[in-house]
Amino acid sequence: MLSSITRSQRSFLRKCALVIITALFLTLILYSSLDKIINRFNYYFTCCNDCLSSLLLSSGFSIDEVVVSGNKFTNKKDILSLTDRTQPIMYISLSKLAGNIQSVSRWIKYVRVHRILPNTLHINIDEHKPFALWKDNNKTSVIDFEGKVIVDDYPVDDLVVITGQNSLSNLEFVRDVLESKTQLSDHISSFAYIGNRRWNIILDNDSTVKLPEDNPSSAWDYLNHLHNTTDFTFSDWSIIDMRIADKIFVKR
Incomplete structure (x- = not known):
């Protein structure tokens, strides 16, 4: 069968073999020198970068x-x-x-x-803007307007304290009271969510205002009205109970 191969075909096969051998040889050389080539490239790149950096710094483009x-x-x-x-x-x-x-x-x-x-x-x-301090068991956390914890155990002055199970899920009333900016709201020390259903407000004179489960905002607004229009003195009472609609019970 080999005898049937023409002279031109033998020449072509020799050339193909030569190309393949040459390619393999060059690949081996390139592979063995690849690390050297990469290292040399990195060296020149670093040198150029250092020169450019020095030029920029000397031209005033430093961080002063x-x-x-x-x-x-x-x-x-x-x-x-x-x-x-x-x-x-x-x-x-x-x-x-x-x-x-x-x-x-x-x-x-x-x-x-x-x-x-x-x-x-x-x-x-x-x-993040601090809104209140949330006390849960022995941990005190700073929370934002939405009730999300910002940081734990970080002292921030002039923030009201919020306590009670699920209190952070029921902050709408607290936000409304604090945003009202009334004279009475300026004297709030803390909010306590009681029984997972209603709020107590503790004033800075340690008076406790017990608000109803339904429509606590109306009860709080009425208390503000008494504060502004009568001589009702909160410091005289330790408890102001408004849990029953249209009634106020006080205790010294």
Whole structure:
């Protein structure tokens, strides 16, 4: 059968074999030198990057000032510690820096970072706003307007205290009372959700206002009316019981 192969066919087969052998040889050489090629490329890339970095820094594109705003509960030092001032301002990944800062504190809701060329970074912190302190067993947590826990065991002044099982699921009344900004609401010390159905309000003079299960807002509004139009003195009573409609019982 081999004798039937023509001279031109033998020549073609020899050429194909030569190409295959050459390709295998070059592949072996390239494979054995790949690490050297990669290392050499990385070396030159690093050199070029260092030269460009030095040029930018010498041209004034350094990070000379970092302005932080909006942080009331987040430590400024923790924010500044995440900023690498050794590199040019153009090299900073704003999204990565914002993500790193956001992970610093549970108070942080959102972070915005932008450059003010040639040499200033501005970091704006949008924090969760504390609404009240929620006490559950031996744990005290700061909650926001929606009743979501921001942080645990963090001292914040001038916040009302909320207690009671399922109290965070029934915050609408609490929000309405505190947003009313009446003289009486300014004297509220805490809210207690009683029996999973109604609210008590404790004033800063330790008087307890027991509100009805149905329509507690009307009862509270009437108490505000008494406070504004009569000489009814809350400090004279330890308990003001309004649980029965259209009646008020008091106890010294």
